Amino acid sequence: MGYRVVVAGATGNVGREMLNILAEREFPVEEIAALASRKSLGTEVSFGDKTLTTKDLDTFDFTGWDIALFAVGSDATKIYAPKAAAAGCVVIDNSSLYRYDPQVPLIVPEVNADAIEGYKAKNIIANPNCSTAQMVVALKPLHDRAKIKRVVVSTYQSVSGAGKAGIDELWNQTKGIYVPGQEVEPSKFTKQIAFNVIPHIDSFMEDGSTKEEWKMVAETKKILDPKVKVTATCVRVPVFVGHSEAINIEFEDFLDEEEARDILREAPGVLVVDKREAGGYITPVECVGDYATYISRIRQDSTLDNGLNLWCVSDNLRKGAALNAVQIAEVLGNRCLKKG
Numbered sequence: 320m321g322y323r324v325v326v327a328g329a330t331g332n333v334g335r336e337m338l339n340i341l342a343e344r345e346f347p348v349e350e351i352a353a354l355a356s357r358k359s360l361g362t363e364v365s366f367g368d369k370t371l372t373t374k375d376l377d378t379f380d381f382t383g384w385d386i387a388l389f390a391v392g393s394d395a396t397k398i399y400a401p402k403a404a405a406a407g408c409v410v411i412d413n414s415s416l417y418r419y420d421p422q423v424p425l426i427v428p429e430v431n432a433d434a435i436e437g438y439k440a441k442n443i444i445a446n447p448n449c450s451t452a453q454m455v456v457a458l459k460p461l462h463d464r465a466k467i468k469r470v471v472v473s474t475y476q477s478v479s480g481a482g483k484a485g486i487d488e489l490w491n492q493t494k495g496i497y498v499p500g501q502e503v504e505p506s507k508f509t510k511q512i513a514f515n516v517i518p519h520i521d522s523f524m525e526d527g528s529t530k531e532e533w534k535m536v537a538e539t540k541k542i543l544d545p546k547v548k549v550t551a552t553c554v555r556v557p558v559f560v561g562h563s564e565a566i567n568i569e570f571e572d573f574l575d576e577e578e579a580r581d582i583l584r585e586a587p588g589v590l591v592v593d594k595r596e597a598g599g600y601i602t603p604v605e606c607v608g609d610y611a612t613y614i615s616r617i618r619q620d621s622t623l624d625n626g627l628n629l630w631c632v633s634d635n636l637r638k639g640a641a642l643n644a645v646q647i648a649e650v651l652g653n654r655c656l657k658k659g
């Protein structure tokens with residue numbers, strides 16, 4: 320006995336990873352449907368050693384399906400997630416549409432799995448922004464020990480966070496940049512991304528911050544603790560997959576760097592790689608395809624009474640999106656639906 324599972328956005332970066340991870344983790348699937356837009360009708364996608372043929376989300380009937388993993392962007396989510404939820408299918412959504420809705424739980428299972436029961440209000444559960452997910456996995460065990468007051472984070476976010484079009488733009492611009500006539504103008508990004516960095520992700524807000532930065536603030540409060548203050552600078556870098564973050568943390572209580580390292584070594588979802596020597600830390604290319612949130616460069620901040628610095632790296636398509644969504648489905652199955 321398993322679940323009837325829908326993956327909406329199955330041709331996209333996140334959707335393809337969702338199918339991979341459902342298969343890898345042997346999620347109890349009785350039947351699976353891969354959906355995308357009409358233009359992808361009939362496109363083949365892999366699910367373990369099987370091949371699925373993509374169906375049209377617009378005409379799909381969700382009646383009788385248990386769980387729908389959505390990765391189609393906010394516009395399409397707005398139309399189709401309520402239809403799925405009304406048909407009795409629990410939606411786990413990757414877009415930002417429902418993240419701040421008080422009637423929708425926003426979940427990172429290592430941090431706030433107990434919020435799962437809240438799904439009943441709308442039959443919808445939200446998955447956080449990729450940068451938030453990996454950060455709260457790292458912060459949670461430290462917060463439990465020494466109470467975090469304030470976090471200052473700078474991100475180094477890969478182009479896959481901007482979907483298939485982001486990956487294509489970096490690839491084509493990098494190839495074409497020194498070939499006369501083959502230069503690729505910025506289109507998905509606001510400036511050249513090849514051999515460059517761009518301090519701008521998502522739209523600008525009135526206070527001068529960007530929506531991506533605001534998301535990290537609002538989502539950390541909702542998932543971890545409303546009292547934790549966060550200030551973020553989010554930067555796009557020419558990396559295909561894997562987001563990195565330099566995180567500065569101020570605690571209420573003193574936390575020694577050695578104790579922090581030990582706490583993080585034991586923490587769910589975390590792998591510590593922290594040798595104080597050349598190469599003794601993780602970079603984004605090394606985290607691709609992994610489940611873990613890697614922590615390196617753990618060190619005291621001597622400018623604060625109770626401060627630490629660390630470096631946090633994870634696969635944004637996995638812990639930042641698809642893996643987290645599948646982990647939510649596992650919690651939902653084990654604690655609520657109980658069919659598997």
Ligand SMILES: NC(=O)c1ccc[n+]([C@@H]2O[C@H](COP(=O)([O-])OP(=O)(O)OC[C@H]3O[C@@H](n4cnc5c(N)ncnc54)[C@H](OP(=O)(O)O)[C@@H]3O)[C@@H](O)[C@H]2O)c1
Binds near residue numbers: 330391393395448482
């Ligand atoms: N990438 C990340 O790191 C990340 C992390 C967290 C959350 N997210 C969120 O996850 C969602 C998907 O991101 P992505 O990176 O996978 O994007 P993507 O690679 O551009 O893929 C988008 C997917 O959505 C489908 N889609 C778009 N509009 C549709 C419509 N009107 N009807 C049916 N299907 C539609 C596309 O189908 P076609 O191929 O047929 O167009 C494709 O399968 C977004 O909301 C994004 O914000 C992404």
